Amino acid sequence: MESVNMLAGETLKKLDTTTTKINDPSHILNYNITKESFEVSTTGKVSIVKKKQEEGKGKKDKRKLKEKVHIDVFPDQALSNYYFPKSGDLVLGRITNKFAFSYEVDIGAYSTATLDALEFDGATKKNKPNLEVNSLIYCRILSTDRFSRPTLSCISPIHKKSWTSGESYFGPIKGGFLLECSKKLISYLQSKKCYLLATLGQLFEFEIIVGFNGRVWVNSKKSVQNLVYLINCIKKGDEYIGEDSKVDQLVKSVKSSLTIS
Amino acid sequence: MFQELSVNETAFLKDTLSADIDLRLDGRNKFEFRDIEVKYGNSTNGLVVLSLGKTQVMAASSKRIVQPQKNKDSDGFYRFNIDFKHLQHFNDNMDVLQEARLELMRLLDKVFITSRAIDTTSLCISKGKYVWAITLEISLINYDGNLIDAVFLAALQCLKTLKLPQVRGKEDSVKILEDKPWKNINVHHMPIPITFYFIDNENNVILDPDLKEEKVTTSRNTIFINVFGDICGIHTQGVLSLSFPTYQECLSIAEKKAKAITLIMREKLKHSEDYMIDNLALDLGELAIDDGEGDAEDATKQKKEFVKTIKKSIKKDFDNEQLDDQLVVDALKRKKVPKLSEDSSKRGTYQVKGKRQFKAKEKNIEDEEDDEEEETVQMKSEFN
Numbered sequence: 001m002e003s004v005n006m007l008a009g010e011t012l013k014k015l016d017t018t019t020t021k022i023n024d025p026s027h028i029l030n031y032n033i034t035k036e037s038f039e040v041s042t043t044g045k046v047s048i049v050k051k052k053q054e055e056g057k058g059k060k061d062k063r064k065l066k067e068k069v070h071i072d073v074f075p076d077q078a079l080s081n082y083y084f085p086k087s088g089d090l091v092l093g094r095i096t097n098k099f100a101f102s103y104e105v106d107i108g109a110y111s112t113a114t115l116d117a118l119e120f121d122g123a124t125k126k127n128k129p130n131l132e133v134n135s136l137i138y139c140r141i142l143s144t145d146r147f148s149r150p151t152l153s154c155i156s157p158i159h160k161k162s163w164t165s166g167e168s169y170f171g172p173i174k175g176g177f178l179l180e181c182s183k184k185l186i187s188y189l190q191s192k193k194c195y196l197l198a199t200l201g202q203l204f205e206f207e208i209i210v211g212f213n214g215r216v217w218v219n220s221k222k223s224v225q226n227l228v229y230l231i232n233c234i235k236k237g238d239e240y241i242g243e244d245s246k247v248d249q250l251v252k253s254v255k256s257s258l259t260i261s
Numbered sequence: 262m263f264q265e266l267s268v269n270e271t272a273f274l275k276d277t278l279s280a281d282i283d284l285r286l287d288g289r290n291k292f293e294f295r296d297i298e299v300k301y302g303n304s305t306n307g308l309v310v311l312s313l314g315k316t317q318v319m320a321a322s323s324k325r326i327v328q329p330q331k332n333k334d335s336d337g338f339y340r341f342n343i344d345f346k347h348l349q350h351f352n353d354n355m356d357v358l359q360e361a362r363l364e365l366m367r368l369l370d371k372v373f374i375t376s377r378a379i380d381t382t383s384l385c386i387s388k389g390k391y392v393w394a395i396t397l398e399i400s401l402i403n404y405d406g407n408l409i410d411a412v413f414l415a416a417l418q419c420l421k422t423l424k425l426p427q428v429r430g431k432e433d434s435v436k437i438l439e440d441k442p443w444k445n446i447n448v449h450h451m452p453i454p455i456t457f458y459f460i461d462n463e464n465n466v467i468l469d470p471d472l473k474e475e476k477v478t479t480s481r482n483t484i485f486i487n488v489f490g491d492i493c494g495i496h497t498q499g500v501l502s503l504s505f506p507t508y509q510e511c512l513s514i515a516e517k518k519a520k521a522i523t524l525i526m527r528e529k530l531k532h533s534e535d536y537m538i539d540n541l542a543l544d545l546g547e548l549a550i551d552d553g554e555g556d557a558e559d560a561t562k563q564k565k566e567f568v569k570t571i572k573k574s575i576k577k578d579f580d581n582e583q584l585d586d587q588l589v590v591d592a593l594k595r596k597k598v599p600k601l602s603e604d605s606s607k608r609g610t611y612q613v614k615g616k617r618q619f620k621a622k623e624k625n626i627e628d629e630e631d632d633e634e635e636e637t638v639q640m641k642s643e644f645n
Contacts, residue, residue, distance in 0.1 A: 094267050106264070136267050177273045217269075224277060228284055 002069045005147045012038060012071070021049040046071045074110060074147065081182050083108050083213040085150045089141045092178075092211035093152065095133050105137065108213045111149050115139065119153035120171065122162030129163055129172070136173040136217065138209060176207070176219030177227060179234060186210055188241050189234075195244045196237050199251055206230055229254060263357075266476050274477045280464045286471070292514055294469045294522070299418055299529045302538045305443070307423035310538070311415040313469070315405035318412055320419035322397050326428075326435060329385075329392040337384025337392045341369040343412070344400035365412055368496060369397075372413075372452055372485050376493035379420070383447045387430030395423070395446075406475045409483055409496075413454045414526070420448050421530055452493035453522050455515045456483040459499070463507050468518070484512065486519040 006012065024046055048069045085091070085107065093105035096112060103115040115137070117128050131137070137154070144150040154163075154170035161167050181189075188194060189210050200206070206220040206227075216234065220226045232254045240246045266274075277284040283291060295314030302308030307322045329336060343365055345358050373379045384393035397419060399412055424443035429436045458467045458478040467474060480499020486492055529536070 094265075096265075132268070134265055134267050136269055173269065175272070176269055178267060178270050224282065224284065227273075228277070228286060231286055232288070 002067070004069065004071045005074065006071065007074055023047045044073055046073070072147070081214070085109050085113075085141055085144045085213070087141055087143050089212040091139060091141060091152070091213050092173075092209065092215040092217060093137050093139060093213075095131060095135050095137065098131070098133055103131065105139070105152060107150070108215065109150070110147075113141075113150040113152050115152045115154070119155055120163040121155055121160065121168050122164070127164075131172055136178070138170050138173055138211070138217075140170060173209070173217060175221075176217050177231060179216040179218065179231060180214055181216055181234070182238060183214070184241060185234070185238050186212070186214065186216070188237075189216070195247050196233065196240075199247060200230060200233060203251075266473060270473060271477055274474060275460065278460060278465060278467060278474065278477070285474075291466060292468045292518070294518070297414070297522075297525055297529075300536050300538050301422060301533045304422055304424050307419040308538070309415055309418040309422060310402075311411060311418060313407060313411045313414070314471075315403055316407060316411045317402035318399060318415040319402055320397060320399045320415040322395055322419055322423055324393060324395045324425065326386065326391055327394040328390065334389040335385040335392075336381040338394035339370075339374065339379060339381065340394070340396040341366050341416070342396060342398045344398070347401050347403070361408075365409070368409070368494075369413070369416060372454075372494045373416075376450075376452055376485070376491075378448060378450055378452055378493070380447055380449070386428055386435060391430050391435050393425065404472070406471045407456065407469050409456055410454050410469065413452075413485075414522075417448075417451055417453075417526065418529070420446060422533065450487050450489065450491070451523055451526065452485040452487055453519045454483050454485050455518050456481050457511055459501055463501065463503050466511070482511075484515045486515050488520055488523045490516060 004012070048071070049067070091107055093107050093113065093115075095103050095115075096106050097104035101117050103117065105113045105115050107113050118124070120129055123129065139152045139154045140156070142151045142153050154168075156169045159169040161169075163171055189197065189208075197208070204220060204226050205222065206218065208219075209217040211217075218227065218230055218234070220230065233251060236250060236254070237247075240250055276282065285291075287295075289295075298312045300310045302310075302321075307320070309320045311318050311320070327338065343362050345362055374381070384395070386392060397416055399415060401408075423446050425446065426443050427438045427441045429438060455468065458470055458475065458481045459465060460467070460478050467478065470478065480501045481497070483494075483496045484492065485494040485496075
């Protein structure tokens, strides 16, 4: 059996043989279907049965000559708000499963990622952290192919502090709240001159982590009301990117709507 | 929808939603609903798109004339069908979805029919022969918490905007009166659902939660209440130890909310012409999910081309007013359905052979010439 991977909007060509059956349960294929090529519109899976020219005339020959081709379709990068992992990205993940020597982490991509249990600063077999399911982790992507499962690590080559001390750069996170944002907002929050965060920083203290996969972690230790105020400002900041004058209006309007001192 | 929450989020939400600190991310109270918006389409189908905040539900209907059951000569048929195809892409296990789907379908039957908001006897045309059969089709567009309320409110709006043609039943046929206008269905009262979501205690109560707030909750209880204070149904899910005085407070709150929501629904029905859907495809594209598009120009081009293909297919059905009124008649004329007398003879227990068949065919040829002036309709019976 053959397996092919392709992106949405592409056309498969050079089918050497004629096709007999097409299993398309989720209606992926467009109407432009010919024997030699066909288009794919959205994500999903398709299976095709080929039919070769028969040389032998017995029944056994017919069964051997049938071949299947499985096709997986993945979405295009620019059109949607979907995350495509790259090596070197800094990412916020959530643990879903726990195995003997590794963890399974949910990133928000087409598949989950793996994290070795020894990928922490200064970790050995007898001295390694014990993480729980459904806990947040800040980590870095080591390697990905176009369609394979990515691998993660919490080792930072720059900051050399072991995981036993609470000052390691990567690792598990406590407290705060998680948000999910669009690609626009994240690129704005990562810029050097972010007017939104500067104005909010003048009002009160807070911590923030921005992940490349669309997730933002936020915390303010002193009061819970400030946290709620912060979350609302960031959610609505999607509309006021690039216009500094409107950010001031935003900050005041959110204050009045929540009736917070 | 089926992803779990992290430990940080559950701790935050449980602290803020407890009785000590009453805070929500939107700035609402515990007992405050989100904004309800409705858009209307064709009145023949009762097409309605309802949005409770960001959850969006679409309701439409289809109708046909049918023979009734033998025991119940004058009862029509009401059926409810729900689609969760939007959620199919996010979950491989369909067992969980089918349980939720069956639960809602049975609830719709229970509440609307046993509380007598809808009459099946009003759908009768001629006793023992012809009867209306209406099916409501509800489909999910986006899920952001509180499914039950959105589905029922959309079904109510659909039933109130539905229209049936005026019909006269004869011995062997049914005649549709084209000169007279179409009429609405009899909806005697509007049962409105109000669901109470509990978090481990009877003191922590929420109305109308978001997606993340709903995952923190453990049990829920819905009360279907009328404007006049009649309880039309109660539905629970989960395990909880409740005391009666807290439930009395819930009932009193539900009465007030039901009155407020019925006022909103009635206002939307009065001004339904202001909220019409001109272009179905464009409105659905705006109302759909929050997947924000990138800044690429190719996206807009592809969207416009996609919209054009839909417009062509829609214009044939929805723009011509004449076709809308003659939907039932024309669809059947294309199929060239034979008369009832022939079908009963073929489908029945006895089978006629020989000369009688030829005689029946000769009769139909003569009858068809006379019936071309009148526009009659003969049907098959599928519900037997």
